[in-house]
Amino acid sequence: MVELLSGIQQVFNLNTIFWIALGEVLGIIIGALPGLTATMGIALLLPLSFQLARVTGIGLLLGVYCGAVSGASIPAILLGIPGNPNAIATVYDGQAMTRKGLAGQALGGAVVASFIGGILSLIALSLFSPLIARFTLAFGPAEKATLALVGLTIIASVSAKNLAKGILTGAFGLALAFVGTDPFTDTLRVPFPELLAKTPLVGGIKLIPALIGLFGVSQVFYDLERIQGGRLAPPQLKIEKVFPPLRKVASMWRIILESTGIGTLIGAIPGTGASIAVFLSYERAKRITASPRSKLEKVGSGCLEGVMAPEVANNAVTGGALIPVLSLGIPGDSGTAVLLGALLIKGVVPGYQLFSQNLDLVYAIFFALLLSNIFMLTFQLLGVRIFPKVLSIPMALLLPVILVLSMIGAYAIEGQAVLAATFDMGVALVLGIIGYYLKKADYPTAPIVLGLILGGLLEVNFRRAVKLAGGNYLVFFTKPIAVVFIVLAIFSVVLPLIQKRRRS
């Protein structure tokens, strides 16, 4: 009870409420701009959260996360262009409703759906994450090392069309994580130690500049290719009757519940992401409405059912994706990979310890997510006529601003040590160029982030496990939980190969 009250107190104060609200507005704007993703938004605001108190900073990032996921529906409905992959399935019925003159109802329906999905998945998060976290009590070095391996292989296999590319970028992330200083002996692991022994590289590649480079700077280069397209023209529509009829929403209870279940479950599986969840829920809603007994409008014909199903699912992913983050320290998608990095930087160590010793912080995170969802509903409904205007911001203006924000963001982490801070800007730029090249060549960047996050965990526990076993490398096959993780890792690598062979 004391922890619950403390959690409430940490969130419901003017300072935190202000920053969550600001994060929400920025998130909606970022989500509404095609090409800008929730992951990029979190990465860009990470340095700002770094300057704030722990819960306030986490609240700001959760606000951006929720806002960006729901904001992506605005261009999907009005222009037929999803703001980010989360809103791909919203395009079909959303655009059709706009053409019918029902843009207001589509936008309102998407917001209400996002809110329902977000709240229901938050309930799932608060119920399941403590239970899963309890398992981590049984984890020794061998289990932790293999868990890190599972996280890496899953995200590598799911985030790339080509498995080899996913694993290669994951290995690249790990390779970067090993640069710096050896965790056990403090010996240098930098190239040209005579030259670089006194540079900030000794401390390793820091996560925040790397994230900003991979998701912020690289996106700027990527979008520069499209700059000649100019600005998007938001259609001059009369947006009326924003709030969907309650009776209609209530009649969709089955679609809402199933989409929430799909979103939460898919989100909770590391590496899957919202784009799978939205298509699954859309297809499910299509089947439900196609049934002769159903009184609902048929999904695909430009109806609220077709907008709400994917929107419930994509916001249900936000809560679901946080389940493995808080309980195991394994992110569900690239957005939560960045969030996990932020939590670690803020001193939050996921797992059983978090739930047993820092329960007030867990409650604070839950309440911050709740508040984010409430703000998302409020701001989106109030600003339903205002937010679409961000679509008219020209990319020519936006991209240099994002670049400078990325640079200053990377600098601000070591804001008092000018040399280290300038070095971080360099790291962000170099990884931005690498990230751009990788995106162009269709390599995923999320495994690099996970490699950077999990590299330390993998190395420390791998070496500790082998040493404790007297130099026996087969120790990982003698522990049941570790064996389960190894099987999962192999499964995650082999399954996409089998699926590919079947398809071909």
Added chain:
Amino acid sequence: MIVSLLYLAFCFSLEQYRMIGDERGWDPGSRALPIAMGFLMLGLSTYLVFKETTKEQAERSIPAGARNLILLTIFLSVLYILVFRSLGFILSTAILLFTLIYFNYHGNIRLELFPGFAAGLVSSTAFVLLVYTAGRFITRSLFYLGRARDFELLTSKVFSAFTVFVVVVPMFAVILVFLRKTVNKPRVRSVLVAGLTAAGVTEGLYLVFKQIFLVSLARGIVFW
């Protein structure tokens, strides 16, 4: 593949160290996993290089106009990092922003754009310095006034940042409304958009990071 080879060479150049108290050599050592990763990357990159089709190579090509803009962005970003400490945050940021917005606005880098660029850069930099100086003057005046009158609110960093914001925003709004009505030429308009955005973003970042969060943004030659 080249990166993998370089990484492997770096790993093999490292000395092998084991944990303290590990006399029997059970610890795999400080370079075991880096070497393993190096070989994994080498194997996978070799496989991918041979597997890559010409179609995939073609998809990677960049349109000529965009290529120039990307190269300009990379070049200016490197320059920005190099001169950040000597030139200072205000000047380097304003120049970077103005240049990028101006050329992005035109979608390419052409010779006939340079006269407008030079004039715009000078006037935009002067405007940024004006806004910055006004902001500093307000902040300092509030601080001295607060101290002299023993009024703590005036010395607060958030309050002074907010006051600067309240003074500067109408300044921008008036200029924007005036120019919108008087300037019709697209080329002049691009200079104004770039200049105003550069000034606004630079001052905004300064207020948030330096004044509120006390990040030590380099002053450089703008010493006041």
